[in-house]
Amino acid sequence: MTDPLTQDPPEATEEAQAATKQAVFNAAERLFALHGFQNVSVRDITAEAKVNLASVNYHFGSKDSLLFEIFRKRTAELNRERARMLHEAAAQDGAKPTVRDILRAYFTPPLRWASPDNDRRISMQFIIRARSEGNAEMREVLRNDVSHLERFANALMAARPDLPKEDVYWRLHFVLGMIHNNRFAEFDRLHHLSGGITREQDVERLLSRMLDFAEAGFMA
Amino acid sequence: MTDPLTQDPPEATEEAQAATKQAVFNAAERLFALHGFQNVSVRDITAEAKVNLASVNYHFGSKDSLLFEIFRKRTAELNRERARMLHEAAAQDGAKPTVRDILRAYFTPPLRWASPDNDRRISMQFIIRARSEGNAEMREVLRNDVSHLERFANALMAARPDLPKEDVYWRLHFVLGMIHNNRFAEFDRLHHLSGGITREQDVERLLSRMLDFAEAGFMA
């Protein structure tokens, strides 16, 4: 065996490998969020990440696996934040948060992520895009991973015990639509329609608007 | 017409040509709605339509042009129905329809189309899918074709003259999110989450639910 170990450039063994994998991950997330899954090739990703073409398959196995890994990681992070906020609201309000508190816990993390000065802005666009463009594997995960939604549905039923459960589910569905519509293109269109008076930059103001609308809808 | 037992290969000049073009159109709309733009090849379309491979390029120029033609036709039809309902509501109410009337004019056509027994169900899925997966050309059309949305925004401002215009635009944005979330996959997920108690088959009931939620949100 050759033994040139002490003369290797940097300790490329672990750090460089992790850096390459992370570069691929970030480049892929960014390109997918901006252009869609099918419109981004492995060549685009490795060029953006400034790594060699084989890196995607070496580190992630395949393009699909790369996508799936990004998707799982980001959705897990987002839903963890939501669950934590819901838990805090329950602790503060004595185990029975109001409808507005529950909705705030659901809205705040994605809105924070999507704010212009947040480095997770691109991750939020990735998630929204993945919801509608993801492959069968990802859709199956979405369909089955309803545990975090169940927490919110149950909290809403506790906050409105007078409302039939069917109504709670439908209204939750409408609320989800409000969130999933927050794509770049939709904000852009709204900005154009309104003649430029709508500004999504003010996250706190947008959060208030969404809460006002959704809370009223839930109280109807 | 009166064409009982003439010969087999009849004047294929015009009728057969129109039939082929229509078959391509229908097959493409159906496959795109079910599987997404990038996941459907020209070969898939011509196989589904039972026509030869060159038909797409002969009748439509390119795959992209075919997509664009379907998109323009369907969105024009849908928005025409909406505009007609808004016009009728204005005529009935003496030129100043209520918020609920306006929202009903916006919600009813897509919900009718999407109902299980409607032959436009697949067209509605096509439109929703095209909104998020369409190419740059289609997104540019969406971005600029806000004329039909302006009608609704203006009607809402007339119905709520006390509300700042900025608020009207944001709430309209939320309402759009409610509609665009009505995809097969989302209904499916809701059905799964609710343990099967939500049923989107009853279109009138769903329309009522959406109107209750959106109207309350607009009145907040």
Add this chain to the structure above:
DNA sequence: GTCTATAGATGGATAGAC
């Protein structure tokens, strides 16, 4: 371990026969 070269598959589009 990294990177190049290439295999292997599929796609859109089209020329040319009839």
Add this chain to the structure above:
DNA sequence: GTCTATCCATCTATAGAC
């Protein structure tokens, strides 16, 4: 006008050099 055969670009994935 219809349809087949084919061109050529592009993609993912991988073998093999270093």
